[in-house]
Structure formats: structure tokens, C-alpha cells
Amino acid sequence: MTANGLSSSQLILQEDGLEDAQRSRRVEFVVVTDAEKRLSTILQEIR
Secondary structure (H helix, E strand, O other): OEEEEOOOOOOOEOOOOOEOHHHHOOEEEEOOOOHHHHHHHHHHHHO
16 A cells, blocks of 8 residues: 655645645645566466
8 A cells, every 4th residue: 555645746725826725735645566476476376
């Protein structure tokens, strides 16, 4: 799992063009798997 802070790279702006600091504070979580490798192995085995 990885966590990426988005507040500095993807700001949320207010109607006046200024940053909405409270809404900009957010984190994206990504689950990292080896699914592609496993699928490739399975496909090679059934061929």
C-alpha cells in the first residue's frame, strides 16, 4: 500500500482562485499488488 499526499500537487481552488486549504488536505491510498505478474504466469502455464 502506498499513500500520496495531494495537497501540494493537486490543489482545490475556491471560486476566487485561491487555494481552499482545508479541502486540499487529502491523501490517496493505492493498493499495490503483483497481479499482473501472477496473471502472466498463469497464462504461460495454460499455453
